[in-house]
Amino acid sequence: MLKKERHDFVMKQINLHNRVLTSDLVQLLNVSEDTIRRDLQEMADDSLLYKVHGGALSKSYHSTFDDSSVYAKEAKINIAKKTTKLIKDGMVILTGGGTTIIELVKQLPENLQATFFTISPLVAVELAKYRKVEVILIGGLFSKNSQITYGGHVISQLSEINADLCLLGTSAIHPTNGLTDTDWEINQLKKTMMSSSRKSAVLCISEKLNISLRLKVAALENITYLITELDPSDEKLTNYQIKNLKIL
Amino acid sequence: MLKKERHDFVMKQINLHNRVLTSDLVQLLNVSEDTIRRDLQEMADDSLLYKVHGGALSKSYHSTFDDSSVYAKEAKINIAKKTTKLIKDGMVILTGGGTTIIELVKQLPENLQATFFTISPLVAVELAKYRKVEVILIGGLFSKNSQITYGGHVISQLSEINADLCLLGTSAIHPTNGLTDTDWEINQLKKTMMSSSRKSAVLCISEKLNISLRLKVAALENITYLITELDPSDEKLTNYQIKNLKIL
DNA sequence: CGGCTTTTTGCGGGTTTCTGCAATATTAAT
DNA sequence: ATTAATATTGCAGAAACCCGCAAAAAGCCG
Numbered sequence: 001m002l003k004k005e006r007h008d009f010v011m012k013q014i015n016l017h018n019r020v021l022t023s024d025l026v027q028l029l030n031v032s033e034d035t036i037r038r039d040l041q042e043m044a045d046d047s048l049l050y051k052v053h054g055g056a057l058s059k060s061y062h063s064t065f066d067d068s069s070v071y072a073k074e075a076k077i078n079i080a081k082k083t084t085k086l087i088k089d090g091m092v093i094l095t096g097g098g099t100t101i102i103e104l105v106k107q108l109p110e111n112l113q114a115t116f117f118t119i120s121p122l123v124a125v126e127l128a129k130y131r132k133v134e135v136i137l138i139g140g141l142f143s144k145n146s147q148i149t150y151g152g153h154v155i156s157q158l159s160e161i162n163a164d165l166c167l168l169g170t171s172a173i174h175p176t177n178g179l180t181d182t183d184w185e186i187n188q189l190k191k192t193m194m195s196s197s198r199k200s201a202v203l204c205i206s207e208k209l210n211i212s213l214r215l216k217v218a219a220l221e222n223i224t225y226l227i228t229e230l231d232p233s234d235e236k237l238t239n240y241q242i243k244n245l246k247i248l
Numbered sequence: 249m250l251k252k253e254r255h256d257f258v259m260k261q262i263n264l265h266n267r268v269l270t271s272d273l274v275q276l277l278n279v280s281e282d283t284i285r286r287d288l289q290e291m292a293d294d295s296l297l298y299k300v301h302g303g304a305l306s307k308s309y310h311s312t313f314d315d316s317s318v319y320a321k322e323a324k325i326n327i328a329k330k331t332t333k334l335i336k337d338g339m340v341i342l343t344g345g346g347t348t349i350i351e352l353v354k355q356l357p358e359n360l361q362a363t364f365f366t367i368s369p370l371v372a373v374e375l376a377k378y379r380k381v382e383v384i385l386i387g388g389l390f391s392k393n394s395q396i397t398y399g400g401h402v403i404s405q406l407s408e409i410n411a412d413l414c415l416l417g418t419s420a421i422h423p424t425n426g427l428t429d430t431d432w433e434i435n436q437l438k439k440t441m442m443s444s445s446r447k448s449a450v451l452c453i454s455e456k457l458n459i460s461l462r463l464k465v466a467a468l469e470n471i472t473y474l475i476t477e478l479d480p481s482d483e484k485l486t487n488y489q490i491k492n493l494k495i496l
Numbered sequence: 497c498g499g500c501t502t503t504t505t506g507c508g509g510g511t512t513t514c515t516g517c518a519a520t521a522t523t524a525a526t
Numbered sequence: 527a528t529t530a531a532t533a534t535t536g537c538a539g540a541a542a543c544c545c546g547c548a549a550a551a552a553g554c555c556g
Contacts, residue, residue, distance in 0.1 A: 139387020
């Protein structure tokens with residue numbers, strides 16, 4: 001293995017995962033730690049990556065820190081962390097799009113082994129960073145607004161899936177009106193996704209609570225998990241305490 | 249063993265394995281290390297390969313990863329601008345993935361009204377910025393390496409399309425061996441895409457010229473346009489001047 | 497053909513690069 | 527504060543490299 005080949009390999013890993021661990025590289029490339037460290041050092045000198053204790057990070061990842069533009073990021077990370085507990089090895093999961101879901105994907109455990117169906121290209125790209133995760137992107141018309149695929153073709157493919165868990169972002173949720181939305185297409189998609197999954201989890205920042213929109217997606221009774229950044233005992237959630245709905 | 253013969257031998261090895269070791273060549277060709285080194289040095293001067301400590305690497309291999317920074321980008325923008333002239337309102341276009349294609353999409357005229365089918369989520373996201381462009385993302389298994397969808401499902405959907413123009417990035421192109429690739433899946437995809445389109449354009453930075461890889465995608469005769477950053481009259485392109493292939 | 501130049505090739509010896517080891521210091525985490 | 531993981535530093539052997547030289551091979555010309 002030539003030095004340059006190692007460097008290329010490292011770059012590939014970094015572009016893929018946004019980070020590398022020294023110890024992983026030692027195993028993968030079968031050389032000593034010193035060699036890896038020297039490699040990383042050199043590449044850092046060429047400012048191809050950002051070296052840190054234990055490995056290295058993607059340069060772009062650090063400089064493109066306008067991730068902060070994601071609204072209510074803290075809350076979403078909190079939600080994401082709770083949600084990961086629902087996800088076990090071997091599961092088949094169906095997901096929509098949205099920043100909340102993307103945040104969730106970033107929080108998944110490194111070695112998760114699962115199958116994800118998604119209608120969101122961005123979620124697919126993010127999921128692809130996990131080695132043991134199989135990603136199936138459901139194709140169809142591509143929506144400019146919501147950055148997901150939609151239309152009859154998508155619906156028909158979704159309806160053929162049999163997933164363990166369905167992860168949905170939220171437009172609005174209300175104690176009596178349940179899950180609602182404004183866009184008819186998205187409404188259809190969400191309905192289909194829920195009926196294709198045994199269980200469904202609704203990821204919802206607290207601001208979306210107690211809002212009701214025009215189109216009904218599902219009644220509270222048909223949701224399995226409601227996940228917010230609040231403590232499950234928070235008083236804002238008392239109205240949602242019904243049988244069959246687990247609040248996390 | 250004449251020098252020229254050695255050089256040819258080295259090129260063959262490099263096209264096959266993407267790399268050679270000085271020590272291997274010494275054994276295989278039965279000459280001294282110095283001779284090999286001199287050979288590699290000369291070939292590197294002619295920029296036929298990339299010389300490193302211990303051997304040499306394929307030019308294409310090397311440039312795939314990290315050279316996407318500045319120099320290649322200029323070339324890609326140049327290619328993109330030429331390619332936009334092929335694209336007219338009302339066309340149905342099929343595209344693959346890759347940075348060259350992304351660059352192209354960024355250069356499209358603001359008010360283009362066309363239909364794009366693509367297997368690349370990133371291309372889809374980029375295309376979605378154009379108001380009058382309809383984007384259909386073809387779904388299927390999602391490849392972690394190449395960031396495109398692939399597999400039987402994709403192939404079967406591609407084969408149902410009837411496009412006006414097919415835009416392909418290039419792994420390697422060669423005067424006699426035509427368009428080639430290393431990955432079997434991608435090979436299949438490109439073949440299908442070409443047969444689903446009336447015309448096909450190959451976007452190719454000049455570094456990828458005169459390189460031949462293992463799997464054949466198409467003969468030069470079956471390509472409609474070859475687009476590089478060079479002037480069409482550049483001598484590097486003379487070997488590609490055949491009937492039916494328009495060089496831009 | 498015989499001398500002349502040029503090219504090619506191998507060799508010796510000195511230099512640089514690469515890589516792993518060991519001892520020591522630093523950092524992260526509990 | 528203690529411990530385990532990770533970094534740093536210097537070193538040494540091996541491998542690869544570079545440079546100049548000279549012999550052999552090939553080309554050139556009268």
